[in-house]
Amino acid sequence: MKSAYELAMERLAKSDPDSARPLTAEQKTRLAEVDRVYQGKLAEREIFLKKQLNDALADQKSDEVKKIQQQLANERARIEEEREDEKERVRRAARA
Numbered sequence: 646m647k648s649a650y651e652l653a654m655e656r657l658a659k660s661d662p663d664s665a666r667p668l669t670a671e672q673k674t675r676l677a678e679v680d681r682v683y684q685g686k687l688a689e690r691e692i693f694l695k696k697q698l699n700d701a702l703a704d705q706k707s708d709e710v711k712k713i714q715q716q717l718a719n720e721r722a723r724i725e726e727e728r729e730d731e732k733e734r735v736r737r738a739a740r741a
Contacts, residue, residue, distance in 0.1 A: 668736070672738075675735045676736075679735060680732075683728035686724055687721065687725075690721075691721075697713050698713045
């Protein structure tokens with residue numbers, strides 16, 4: 646008897662047969678490069694915003710601290726979304 650997970654995976658494979666195709670070495674390299682680039686972008690934004698956050702904390706500006714913390718969270722989410730979009734483009738390029 647198959648588990649619900651196994652049944653769901655079978656249905657998924659039937660709905661998109663190309664998704665089961667393994668990645669090529671070139672795709673794996675490109676995906677690793679995408680990860681590296683976006684990790685760099687995230688680190689750059691975090692350094693910049695954490696400097697602002699530290700300055701706001703030192704000046705005891707609580708409204709500004711909250712604003713910067715929210716901006717930091719938004720930047721992380723945006724960059725992560727961009728990274729996943731780019732990785733999906735790489736995956737789809739091989740199927741085309």
